[in-house]
Amino acid sequence: MSLTATAKAGPSRPAGTGPGPDDGRAAALRRTWRKASPYAYIAPFFTLFLAFGLFPLLYTAFVSLYRVELQTSGEMEWRGIANYTALFTDEYFWISLRNTFTIGVLSTVPQLAMALGLAHLLNYKLRGRTFIRTAILLPYATSVAAATLVFAQLFGRDFGLINYAIGLVGFDPVDWQTGTVASQIAVSTIVIWRWTGYNALIYLAGMQSIPHELYEAAEMDGASRWRQFIHVTLPGLRPTIIFTVIISTIGATQLFGEPLLFEGSISGGISHQYQTLGLYMYEQGWGFFHLGRAAAIAWVMFVLIVVLVGVNALIARRRARKEAGR
Amino acid sequence: MPIARAAKRATVRLGAVVLAGALLAACGSGSGDSSDTSDSAGGKVTLNVDLFGSFGFKEAGLYDEYQKLHPNVKIKQSDTQDEADYWKSLQTRLAGGGGLADVQGVEVGRIASVTQQQSDKFQDLKEFGADKLKGEFAEAKWSAATTKDGKVLGLGTDVGPEAMCYRTDLFKQAGLPTDREELAKKWSTWDGYLELGKEYKKKAPAKSAWLDSVGSLYGIMIGQEEERYYDASGELIYEKNPAVKTAWDTSVKAAEADLSAKLDQWSPQWNQAFAAGSFATIPCPAWMLGYIKGQAGDGGQGKWDIAKLPGGAGNWGGSYLSIPRAAKHKKEAYELIEWLTAPEQQAKVFQKQGNFPSSTGAIEKIADAKDDYFSGAPIGQIFGDAAKESPVQVLGVHDQNVMQQLTNALSEVERKGVSSEKAWETAKKGVANVIG
Numbered sequence: 166m167s168l169t170a171t172a173k174a175g176p177s178r179p180a181g182t183g184p185g186p187d188d189g190r191a192a193a194l195r196r197t198w199r200k201a202s203p204y205a206y207i208a209p210f211f212t213l214f215l216a217f218g219l220f221p222l223l224y225t226a227f228v229s230l231y232r233v234e235l236q237t238s239g240e241m242e243w244r245g246i247a248n249y250t251a252l253f254t255d256e257y258f259w260i261s262l263r264n265t266f267t268i269g270v271l272s273t274v275p276q277l278a279m280a281l282g283l284a285h286l287l288n289y290k291l292r293g294r295t296f297i298r299t300a301i302l303l304p305y306a307t308s309v310a311a312a313t314l315v316f317a318q319l320f321g322r323d324f325g326l327i328n329y330a331i332g333l334v335g336f337d338p339v340d341w342q343t344g345t346v347a348s349q350i351a352v353s354t355i356v357i358w359r360w361t362g363y364n365a366l367i368y369l370a371g372m373q374s375i376p377h378e379l380y381e382a383a384e385m386d387g388a389s390r391w392r393q394f395i396h397v398t399l400p401g402l403r404p405t406i407i408f409t410v411i412i413s414t415i416g417a418t419q420l421f422g423e424p425l426l427f428e429g430s431i432s433g434g435i436s437h438q439y440q441t442l443g444l445y446m447y448e449q450g451w452g453f454f455h456l457g458r459a460a461a462i463a464w465v466m467f468v469l470i471v472v473l474v475g476v477n478a479l480i481a482r483r484r485a486r487k488e489a490g491r
Numbered sequence: 492m493p494i495a496r497a498a499k500r501a502t503v504r505l506g507a508v509v510l511a512g513a514l515l516a517a518c519g520s521g522s523g524d525s526s527d528t529s530d531s532a533g534g535k536v537t538l539n540v541d542l543f544g545s546f547g548f549k550e551a552g553l554y555d556e557y558q559k560l561h562p563n564v565k566i567k568q569s570d571t572q573d574e575a576d577y578w579k580s581l582q583t584r585l586a587g588g589g590g591l592a593d594v595q596g597v598e599v600g601r602i603a604s605v606t607q608q609q610s611d612k613f614q615d616l617k618e619f620g621a622d623k624l625k626g627e628f629a630e631a632k633w634s635a636a637t638t639k640d641g642k643v644l645g646l647g648t649d650v651g652p653e654a655m656c657y658r659t660d661l662f663k664q665a666g667l668p669t670d671r672e673e674l675a676k677k678w679s680t681w682d683g684y685l686e687l688g689k690e691y692k693k694k695a696p697a698k699s700a701w702l703d704s705v706g707s708l709y710g711i712m713i714g715q716e717e718e719r720y721y722d723a724s725g726e727l728i729y730e731k732n733p734a735v736k737t738a739w740d741t742s743v744k745a746a747e748a749d750l751s752a753k754l755d756q757w758s759p760q761w762n763q764a765f766a767a768g769s770f771a772t773i774p775c776p777a778w779m780l781g782y783i784k785g786q787a788g789d790g791g792q793g794k795w796d797i798a799k800l801p802g803g804a805g806n807w808g809g810s811y812l813s814i815p816r817a818a819k820h821k822k823e824a825y826e827l828i829e830w831l832t833a834p835e836q837q838a839k840v841f842q843k844q845g846n847f848p849s850s851t852g853a854i855e856k857i858a859d860a861k862d863d864y865f866s867g868a869p870i871g872q873i874f875g876d877a878a879k880e881s882p883v884q885v886l887g888v889h890d891q892n893v894m895q896q897l898t899n900a901l902s903e904v905e906r907k908g909v910s911s912e913k914a915w916e917t918a919k920k921g922v923a924n925v926i927g
Contacts, residue, residue, distance in 0.1 A: 236608045238586045257924065317759065323698070324763050342755075343906045429573065429758060435902040436909075436917070451579050453892065455927045 222467070229461040235454035248461035258462070260437050261445035264349065268424075268441060269417030272353035272360075277409060280361050281402075284368035285394055298369070301362035309422035313355055317427050320351045342428050345438040352439050355423045360416070364409050371405030372398060400488075407481040411474055418470050419443050442466050536823050540568045541592035543577035545781045546648060546810065547844030553836055557827065564823060573757045574598050575895065585612050591815040593824035597645055599635065599809045600891035605645070606638045607725075607888055614814040615642040619825040627834065631883040632849040636811050645811030646832040647849035649840070651776035652877035653711050653805040655684075656783060659866060660794045661771040665694045671868060675799035681712065681741050684801040688750040691771060700752035703770040705742040705905045706898035707756055711774030712738035713894070714881075715805030720894070721887025727926070729893055730919065739897070739915070746905040753906045756898070762786050774800070776807040777874045780845025784864055797868040804880035809849060847874045854878065889926055896921035 229249070232242040252258045287298060304312070319326045320341035328338040341351045375398065383393045399406075421443035424433050431452045433440020440448070442462065450459030540548075548554055554566045569592070571577035578601060584590045597605055605613060621643045625633055632647040655678070659669040667690065668674060678684035688701035695701070702708055713719055716734040721727055729735050745751060752770045754761040764770060765786035775783065775797070783795065812828040814821055830836060834852030841848055841857050848854055860871035887893075900918035903909040909917075 235582050235586050236604065255924075256920065321760055321763075323760060323769065324767070340906065342760075428755070429576075430755075431575075432899065435755075435899050435906065451583065452575075453925045453927060454582060458927065 225460045225463050228457055229464050231457045233456040233460075235450070235456055238456065241457075244457065248457050249465070251458070252461060252465065257437055257440070257445060261433070261440045261442050264433070264437075264439055265418060265420065265441045265443075268349050268353055268356075268420060268439065269414070271349055272356035272420075273410075273413045273417050275353075276357045276361050277364060277406070277413060279357070280364035280409070281368055281406075283361065283365040284372055285398060287365065287369050288372045298366065301365055303362065304359050305363040307359065309359070310426055312359055313423050313426035316351070316355045316358070320354075320427075342434060343438070345436075348427070348434055348439040352420075352424050352427055355427070356417075356420065360413070364413070367409055368402060368405060371402045375401035403484075407477070411477050414473050414477060415470055418466060418473065421447065442469075535563055535565050536820050537565045537567055538594065538820055538824055538827055539592035540566060540594040540827075541570075541577075541581070542568060542596040543571045543574045543598070544778065544810075545570075545785060545844060545846075546596060547781050547840040547846050548831060550781070551836075551840045551843040553831060553839065557830060561826075564827070566827070575891075578891070585609065585815065585817075588817050591817045593814065593818040593820050594828055595813050595815055596648075597811045597813050598891065599651075599811070599886070600894065602635050602645065602811055603886040603890065604888045605813065606636065606642075610638045610640075610642055610644060612816055613644040614816055614818070614821055614825075615644065616646065616814070616825060617641075617643050619822065619829075621646065621825075621829070624829070627850050627852055629849055629851060629878075632809070635886055636813075645813040646828050648810045648812055648832055649778060649837070649846035650849045650878060651714070651778055651806050651808035652847050652874040652881055653714055653774065653776050653800045653807055654797050654873050654877060655772055655800050656775040656779065656795055656797050656865070657772040658768060658770075658794055659796050661696060661699055661768055662691075664696045665691045665771070667691055669796065671796055671798040678798075678801040681802045685741070685745055685748065685750065688745070688772075689748060692748075692750065695771070696768070699768055700770045701750040701772060702745060703752055703761065703764065703773045704754045704756055705746045705751050705901050707774050708745055708751070709738050709742040709898055709901055710756075710807055710894065711776070711800065711805065712741060712802070714776070714807035714884075715800075715803055716884070717882035718885050719887075720890055721885055723885050725887065727887070727889075727893075727922075729897075729922070735897075739901070740911070742901050743904055743911045743914075746901065751905055755902060766790060777841075777845050777847035777870075778808060780862065780865065780870070781843075784844075792864055793866055795864060796866040797862075797870060797873055799873060800877065804877040804882075806878070806881040806884060809847075841870075845870060845874075847878060892925040893922050896925060 228241075230243065230245060232244050232248075234240075283301065287294060287301075291297060318324075320328075322328060322338060322340050322342060325341070327341070332338060339347050341347050379397045379401070380393055383397050388396065420441045424439050424441050424444050425431065425447065427439070428434060431444065431448045433444050433448075437445075443466070446459050446462040446466065449455045449462060542548075549568055554568065558564055558566060571580070577596075578598070581591075581595060624646070628647050629650065632650060633643075636645040636647065637643050655674075657674070662669045667687065668677070674687075678687055691701045713735065716738070718728070718732065719735065720729040720732070752764060754764055754769070765783060766788055773779070773783070780797075783791070787795070812832065814824045814828070818824055832850065834848070834850045834856060837846075837848035837850045837853035838856040840846050841853070842860055845862065848857065854875060857871045858875055860869070861867050862870045897918045899921060900914040903917060904911060904914045
């Protein structure tokens with residue numbers, strides 16, 4: 166009906182020649198609506214994004230060019246790129262960058278490897294597997310704060326359960342808070358504990374989209390389960406793996422809650438030994454109230470994440486192309 | 492059953508009347524004084540009090556008492572244990588101008604920041620007649636909360652005269668004397684204190700150190716000084732101040748002699764150690780008594796004692812109650828803080844929690860106070876003497892932050908065996924980073 170209406174009304178009535186027939190106007194309205202409605206439907210997201218995503222991003226960039234202190238936030242003093250250049254000579258910035266990287270590797274690599282293994286096991290026919298699948302997501306449902314506080318107790322130097330267990334085996338207690346490697350392992354453990362199940366479920370979903378015939382064929386060829394995993398599961402999961410790697414990279418770059426609550430120290434331990442970039446930004450902004458500097462760190466982190474994700478994507482694409490060429 | 496129904500009906504009717512009355516009152520006020528409207532049920536005013544550490548008002552039953560005296564007031568307290576966390580969130584809310592309580596606590600290490608940088612964000616209490624209280628407070632306490640142009644931004648709750656708290660049971664096990672007079676003589680100097688520590692270490696029970704942390708040792712020593720990180724003109728002088736150097740060096744000595752339990756003050760481990768007997772002595776400003784009682788619990792009753800501090804009197808900490816400009820019920824808040832900081836109430840808090848009064852009237856009242864928890868130590872006399880003799884300190888804008896960086900660096904010496912020189916460099920870097 167609307168189609169015929171447009172066909173009739175469209176060309177027959179030149180603009181501005183008095184009131185046209187009613188159905189013509191309705192049709193025009195309908196046409197505009199049809200064109201505009203998709204925009205209206207997506208508008209809520211973009212409005213929210215503009216207000217809470219893009220605006221803060223740009224405003225942060227603006228603030229990062231000034232010296233702003235929280236206590237006297239009305240007074241802004243132009244600094245140009247000095248907030249950024251200062252970072253290059255700031256030892257604590259480099260320490261936190263290095264920590265972010267090492268904790269990122271320490272947590273992401275074992276986490277994804279374990280998730281992959283778990284998913285592979287969960288993919289078998291198990292009794293009560295729905296229960297098990299739900300159960301491995303439980304750590305993810307725990308709040309960071311609660312999990313970290315419990316782990317901080319476990320890793321306590323004098324009264325911690327882990328040191329007690331180590332003592333039973335006959336080793337000296339480890340100072341999990343003070344040692345650089347020890348503290349980073351401890352923080353990574355919390356991350357691994359929280360995210361392994363989550364990634365395992367993503368892998369599991371990916372595995373279930375791999376055609377069953379491939380496994381049957383492999384089995385007919387006499388491939389062991391391990392070989393099936395290497396030659397069927399892994400290639401089939403490649404896009405999923407790339408996705409989790411990117412998500413984990415972003416997560417690792419922004420790591421904040423675990424190191425903050427581990428000892429309740431905003432400087433990431435007495436010698437900044439496990440301070441991540443996120444924590445350093447927080448220390449500058451809400452520990453020392455240097456908002457301009459914190460904003461500069463935030464932007465550096467943003468650029469860093471974009472670069473990391475870009476590199477990830479590039480590697481992924483090159484691999485995909487290689488596969489296609491084979 | 493019918494009675495219950497009748498009662499129910501009556502309640503409903505009464506509720507309707509009260510509600511209507513409240514609505515009418517709300518309409519009538521019109522002009523928008525929020526104290527009338529915001530807490531509609533029965534016209535009650537809810538005062539939010541946001542504090543850190545242990546001010547002891549609740550423990551001493553002061554809120555209950557005040558609510559009985561003022562039936563229209565309801566007091567809600569929130570409390571953050573670590574002052575650094577508290578200050579962070581307070582600053583964020585001040586900058587945003589929202590979410591502020593009617594009464595906010597301010598630590599003495601922050602009061603210079605309030606009077607010098609943020610005087611426009613806090614209420615001048617003179618508008619409510621705080622002037623007439625001037626004579627009731629110790630001179631230094633009052634002047635620290637007064638701006639250059641004469642605004643009064645806070646009323647003092649307590650001061651932090653210093654002493655040394657110790658565990659008599661651990662001392663006995665290590666074969667040391669436990670009498671407070673005798674100990675005060677033995678550790679009249681800090682060197683004497685360290686020597687006694689070495690003696691303790693020889694025969695100490697397993698897993699028990701002489702001192703909780705070199706951070707608190709440094710803190711208590713720096714409290715004995717008049718000039719610390721800033722001079723009177725507001726210039727940062729900590730690098731060349733010999734007083735800072737002495738406190739630093741003594742702390743390093745204690746760390747190198749392995750006298751401390753290597754704990755981080757205010758950390759969960761530190762809290763656990765109070766009850767576990769991980770350390771035999773802890774430098775204690777008066778407000779620490781309440782903290783010790785809280786952490787060591789009933790099991791510590793009678794095991795603790797208090798002696799005079801080595802090296803003379805000092806002051807560490809003490810707080811103020813302030814009213815932010817953005818508070819909802821300023822007048823009622825002022826009435827509350829005037830009452831809470833009055834001599835009678837300060838004396839009560841001292842008897843219950845040990846926070847030493849800043850009001851001169853209260854100091855007289857508590858001269859004979861003793862504390863059973865601390866083996867009946869004459870706390871009124873010990874802390875009273877210390878308060879009288881302790882120096883009037885020069886306060887600076889970043890006092891608290893500078894102190895934190897220095898104690899952090901000392902922890903490196905204590906826990907990682909870093910050399911004193913290297914740690915000092917770290918501290919300087921840290922301070923530069925803070926002050927930016």
